[in-house]
Amino acid sequence: MYGRDILSKVDHTLLKPDATWDAIKVLCDEAVAYKAASVCIPPNYVKRVADEYPDLVICTVVGFPLGYQTTEVKLAETRQALAEGATEIDMVIDVTDVKNGDYRKVTEEIRALKKACGTHVLKVIVEACYLTEAEKIAMCKAVTEAGADYIKTSTGFGTGGTTIKDVALFKEHIGAKVKIKAAGGIRMVEDMVAYLELGCSRIGASAAVGLLKNRLDDMV
Template sequence: MRENREILRHIDHTLLNAAASWEEIQRLCEEAVAYGTASVCIPPCYIERVREAYGDRLNICTVIGFPLGYSTRESKVFEAKDAVEKGAQEVDMVINITDLKNGDIQKVTAEIRAVKEAVGDAVLKVIIETCYLTEQEKTAMCRAVTSAGADYIKTSTGFGTKGADIEDIRLFKKYIGENVKIKAAGGIRTREALEAFLSEGCDRIGTSSAVKLLTNTTGCE
């Protein structure tokens, strides 16, 4: 069994609710600082305020093209640049699932590459929303994420019909490049699940539940 601190170092402590208040965001950040999570994953509108309040005490992650992914490449590039300029060190983007379903993997790859160029040295995680994809499409996205130079492939937004699945992590490991890491997110709400995803090779887990599970705090809903 892993120590709590070891697990928390892999957690993107997340609050992406549409009605998330500043008080809730502050609590999220305070927990991240206290327990040493990998990052806080927050709505873009809070990036500047969090950076001003917490400085370098925590790692700020945000989302773009979220949660449906069908905004244009140009708008995602703008969102990504804006997020990094405001203080985000990590960006989780949602692919254009419609392009993938239409068989245009080259367009999806080009979009990922453009967003990676926009964020520069910041970390780019690519959400492929596995619940909507066939195994063939998941495999194609492993190769696209690798080819486009992204840092992570990520399972889910948490807003789809299903979250992370261990079998998808095993598939990712078979087809991603050696420089691509894995993030699982969506529906991971038990210590056993946290342990299982880390044991399968995930470097990050996106969840709002880990701090509450492992530290007996009230957590963030």
């Protein structure tokens, strides 16, 4: 696997609470230069990035990072983000619903956001660090039944990030049409390769470009 192949699967990410416009511009310039899959940015920057980088795939977050906004609020966030130029939405589930055993509510919320997204990509962040194995399996079922495009492991703001064990579990239990995005704490090239080889279609990372920009044509 070449360095450029990895970057083509990376959502080049900057979601820090103190992210400045200058930092966002650097992120976007890097994504264009090194052909990342997308930039994943805070919603307040979506319109500005869409205006200045019309050919860039823009991903943004909804219900981020804790997920306990109401469905109506998440729908409003989603519709505004799409109207302003985002084409991929990474939503956070309400973990409290999972802990209360209300899997149906989680499923219906995902379904509602997917309906709002239409043909645009919806990735569902299940924040796996807070879930039991049974709950993770239930979320695989919820994401599949609701018709989302991806299940995503983590926000990167929880108590833990993505793990090989979680990705393997998701791969076993998601439906055939659901893809996997690994995110949260991925800071080594070897880990990126491992996740992609395991079956992830996307990697959410802030460090990938820095690690690989001088290794585009190297086998890694």
